[in-house]
Amino acid sequence: MNPGQRLKNAAKQGLKQCARRAAHCFPPAPNATRILTYHSIGHRDHEMNVRPDDFLAQMEWLAAQQCAIPLAEAAQGRPGVALTFDDGYLDNLTHAAPILSRLALPATVFMVADRIGQELVPPRSAEGKAGELSSPSGPTAGSETRLMNWEELSKLQAMGIEVGSHTLSHRRLATLSEAEQRTEIFDSKQRLEEKLGQPIQAFAYPFGSALDYTPATVHIVREAGFAYATSNRFGPVQSGDDRFTLRRIWIDGTDDLSSFQAKVRGDLDLLRLMDSYPGILARRAANALLLRRG
Numbered sequence: 001m002n003p004g005q006r007l008k009n010a011a012k013q014g015l016k017q018c019a020r021r022a023a024h025c026f027p028p029a030p031n032a033t034r035i036l037t038y039h040s041i042g043h044r045d046h047e048m049n050v051r052p053d054d055f056l057a058q059m060e061w062l063a064a065q066q067c068a069i070p071l072a073e074a075a076q077g078r079p080g081v082a083l084t085f086d087d088g089y090l091d092n093l094t095h096a097a098p099i100l101s102r103l104a105l106p107a108t109v110f111m112v113a114d115r116i117g118q119e120l121v122p123p124r125s126a127e128g129k130a131g132e133l134s135s136p137s138g139p140t141a142g143s144e145t146r147l148m149n150w151e152e153l154s155k156l157q158a159m160g161i162e163v164g165s166h167t168l169s170h171r172r173l174a175t176l177s178e179a180e181q182r183t184e185i186f187d188s189k190q191r192l193e194e195k196l197g198q199p200i201q202a203f204a205y206p207f208g209s210a211l212d213y214t215p216a217t218v219h220i221v222r223e224a225g226f227a228y229a230t231s232n233r234f235g236p237v238q239s240g241d242d243r244f245t246l247r248r249i250w251i252d253g254t255d256d257l258s259s260f261q262a263k264v265r266g267d268l269d270l271l272r273l274m275d276s277y278p279g280i281l282a283r284r285a286a287n288a289l290l291l292r293r294g
């Protein structure tokens with residue numbers, strides 16, 4: 001791990017501690033709905049990667065709380081915790097699915113329909129993208145970062161895991177024309193449905209911050225016939241929230257069991273302030289600075 005990344009991880013830990021201390025003054029709402037976001041569950045040297053042993057400890061604790069619910073129910077505001085995985089890494093099938101299945105925990109995996117069985121970022125265009133820390137795919141492309149192919153995806157479905165759409169090519173929808181967004185959203189749904197033979201209800205905006213999609217994007221997602229959609233804006237789902245811009249709570253490699261529990265219980269809900277517009281801009285600036293140092 002480079003020094004900039006190490007510094008960034010330390011900053012994240014500090015921020016989590018501050019939010020937990022502040023939570024004593026502003027206790028979280030009980031019976032909230034929380035949707036967790038994971039990416040890869042494996043051994044990649046990347047901040048968004050969660051190690052399988054950490055994941056197992058998190059899932060065993062979650063199963064003991066008896067609060068896990070399917071994303072469809074979370075979208076309706078039912079209290080509980082839903083699990084989601086973005087991008088569809090092969091390790092979701094090899095490392096995560098057996099644990100989820102054994103513990104009977106429902107989950108949803110969001111697939112990038114044009115990149116099935118491939119790397120999320122094609123090796124050539126990965127260059128120059130190292131500055132994009134919100135991208136779960138880094139310069140360490142290799143078999144570890146491959147996404148599931150159709151056959152593997154069918155196995156995942158057979159294990160009871162829901163498949164959702166994460167567009168065709170994982171571009172920032174807010175930067176695309178309306179016609180391009182339509183293609184990304186409509187065609188991804190159609191392709192997944194044709195290949196998997198089941199209706200695709202769930203959608204996740206790539207990158208998913210408030211700057212990565214627009215009201216027009218949300219409108220197209222509704223029009224395409226999805227039943228609900230998740231962003232990556234941090235926080236619990238609150239009553240009256242639009243089910244097409246559901247907030248989520250990311251879990252990454254810097255979360256130990258204690259910070260995972262704090263996130264699930266809502267002790268870190270104050271981190272949602274980071275997903276205000278000024279918060280996002282400050283975070284992007286900090287990311288750029290830290291990477292330059294690294």
Ligand SMILES: [Zn+2]
Nearest residue numbers: 086087206207
């Ligand atoms: Zn993604």
